[in-house]
Amino acid sequence: MKYLIIVIFLFIVFSLGSAMFYLVKGKGQSQNTVRFLTVRVAVSVLLFLFIIFAAYMGWIEPNRPSFLQPN
């Protein structure tokens, strides 16, 4: 489950990078910039919802210091 979260995060970074590519290219490419930024926001919101769901289902657990681990 951790790896799924990381893969989705990498996709978000990729969308952000693509937006940057068109931003720097200029020459009337601003439609592509805003499109990739919209994709990146949408996927981020979905990832956020997924993290909450995964935590609720007990698929992921937050890390805790070893001296606080119940054992």
Added chain:
Amino acid sequence: MSEASNDQYYVPHLAKWPIVGSIGLFVTFMGAIQALNSQTSITPWLMFVGIGIILWMMFGWFGDVIKESEEKLYSTQVDTSFRMGMIWFIFSEVMFFAAFFGALFYARTFSVPWLGGEGIGLATNETLWSGYEGVWPTNGPADLNGRFEIIDPYHLPLVNTLLLLASSVTITIAHHALRANNRKQTIIWLIATVLLGAVFIFFQAEEYVLAYRDFNLKLSSGIYGSTFFMLTGFHGLHVTLGAIMIAIITIRVIKGHFRPESHFGFEAVAWYWHFVDVVWLGLFIFVYIL
């Protein structure tokens, strides 16, 4: 700004800002040296004077650039140079955060397990840190600064993630509105973005108070405390800067700057805000959750 009304590369006459900036930097670092070495006084007043000069330079220089842009003095070549400036700035920002995320990754994946006796660290563990378990989060085998509790990711950090994500949604709406030449909507959503950013910073400060006062989690709490505060602290600084940038862009939109087909200043700031949000998402995932 990108409208080519002038084929010449615009060069301003008698620009005073570069030398003002140099003096500001010089004074800042002289002040910092004085503050660090002074035995009698710890007042870093000279440093603050220097920072004041730099802020004055930024205000004046950026103001001049905005004015020149609105006066259509810039050619497409200047436009390209702004875009090049943006990519170098972002490259430095990416490398900056990569260093801190890299430190976190290296400590968690290599250093701490080695100290705990994993792999090549067996002898280290037995002779130096016998009995130390390399489990993250940790303040290291020397138990620096004593035991600490960590922030529950599903309280304040969760709220903060929601706030920052919402602010990215609002700036995206503003972006679409500007492209559709709907200025009123653009202004409303930009103001919403600044407010959400401000609330984020407020909660981040609350979290620090909680960490220091109740959880004994400090910058000095070993590798966990260091990476936690360096990453979240510098991120908070970037949110603050981004919010100031968006506030200025909002004033510019109110003043009638930018056009649906030409608004690089807006685009660059919007992208920067998205970048800051993605950094937070990375923090939320790698510092708090996983």
